[in-house]
Amino acid sequence: GEDVEQSLFLSVREGDSSVINCTYTDSSSTYLYWYKQEPGAGLQLLTYIFSNMDMKQDQRLTVLLNKKDKHLSLRIADTQTGDSAIYFCAESLIQGAQKLVFGQGTRLTINP
């Protein structure tokens, strides 16, 4: 079945890089997404990667995809206090319309 897994917590020092990892199960996923959720807010789309790509870079964000291992990571360079949030990995499945399957989310905490 469909399953997306993430570690629940990550703590980094301000200015360091954060790496959030995710594994997924469905090899037919066309896109994989990273969403950010701040307390009490909705989901903000951060970035996405198409399944035939290995890497995508967007300013401080780098997404790496290892399709063989079904492993996705999000690297945030020079982590700032404003990056504190929960980060959700999601795989997309096309069943009629697109269906997103989310991981449980990784809570990123920044230490001064």
Place this chain on the structure above:
Amino acid sequence: DAMVIQNPRYQVTQFGKPVTLSCSQTLNHNVMYWYQQKSSQAPKLLFHYYDKDFNNEADTPDNFQSRRPNTSFCFLDIRSPGLGDAAMYLCATSRDGSGGALNTDTQYFGPGTRLTVL
């Protein structure tokens, strides 16, 4: 700015009293989704509309219904809320949903409505 709007942001209802949550979009997207997110959990898809076609997830309780009177609006109706229905309800839209390299399927989320059941 084009966006997904949810009203109200906070809703309090009583056990068993019907409640309706509202979502509107100015993106002119074909697909609208409703998710339920309980505390410290991942969002869970309840159902979606592809244009006027309603698609229910197999495990969505009958207590949850939806209406989409036009492209811009979609409503979530909870007929008899229970304490276990307290959650954040997220609306999302996508331009299309048929897959493909153009990625017209990316979902854009509203800010959510937090439902409290007393």
